[in-house]
Amino acid sequence: MSKKLVAYFSASGITKAVAERLAKAADADLFEIKPTVPYTSADLDWTNKKSRSSVEMSDQNSRPEIAEQLSNMEDYDTVFIGFPIWWYVAPTIINTFLESYNLSGKTIIPFATSGGSSMGKTVEVLKSLCPTANWKKGKMLNRVSDAELKKWVDDIL
Ligand SMILES: Cc1cc2nc3c(=O)[nH]c(=O)nc-3n(C[C@H](O)[C@H](O)[C@H](O)COP(=O)(O)O)c2cc1C
Numbered sequence: 001m002s003k004k005l006v007a008y009f010s011a012s013g014i015t016k017a018v019a020e021r022l023a024k025a026a027d028a029d030l031f032e033i034k035p036t037v038p039y040t041s042a043d044l045d046w047t048n049k050k051s052r053s054s055v056e057m058s059d060q061n062s063r064p065e066i067a068e069q070l071s072n073m074e075d076y077d078t079v080f081i082g083f084p085i086w087w088y089v090a091p092t093i094i095n096t097f098l099e100s101y102n103l104s105g106k107t108i109i110p111f112a113t114s115g116g117s118s119m120g121k122t123v124e125v126l127k128s129l130c131p132t133a134n135w136k137k138g139k140m141l142n143r144v145s146d147a148e149l150k151k152w153v154d155d156i157l
Contacts, residue, residue, distance in 0.1 A: 003075050004028035004157075009093050011039045014113045018141045018149075019082045022111065025146070026153045028080065033097050036065040046087070057087045063096040070101070078107045078157065081126075085114035089122045096130055103133040109156060110138035119136035140154075 006023040009032075016032070023030040034094035055079035056062040073079075081097070083090045090112070108130070110123055119138040127135050139152060 002077045004078045005076040006080040009033040021154040034067040035091040036067045060142045062092040073101045080109045082111045098130045108133045
């Protein structure tokens, strides 16, 4: 049987809550992508050009360090990857995550939460970092009901 993983980064808990529901709906394991240095609320201040998130998101080469590695990525053939939208794309810690494992041939399904933005070019950017994976269309999961979540999971798996 194919094994599934929901890996997510969440700075303020919104993506975390939906990731937990998704893991249940998809019968998947759950892994939190935790930064070695947690983001403070000052770090997340998008109105300040000098805040940590602004500096990271304006540098395509930024790769914030992840605190813990997953030891058994080879066990999974489907990996949901969740994150908040930052500046219309995925936070650069997601780039760190994608570059930390051999995801070649695995099915990758992105999902995100936001204050209203859609996925935009997010998946294209992520795909370019990991072109040998089998990327599915990304899905915004803002205020998704359990029934909608279940239907999406059933359709995509
Ligand atoms: C640095 C930063 C940049 C953001 N950029 C966007 C954006 O471009 N579009 C948007 O709709 N929301 C944006 N948001 C809002 C988050 O995407 C939204 O609050 C998300 O649900 C937070 O998820 P989390 O609690 O899992 O971190 C941004 C938030 C932060 C902290």
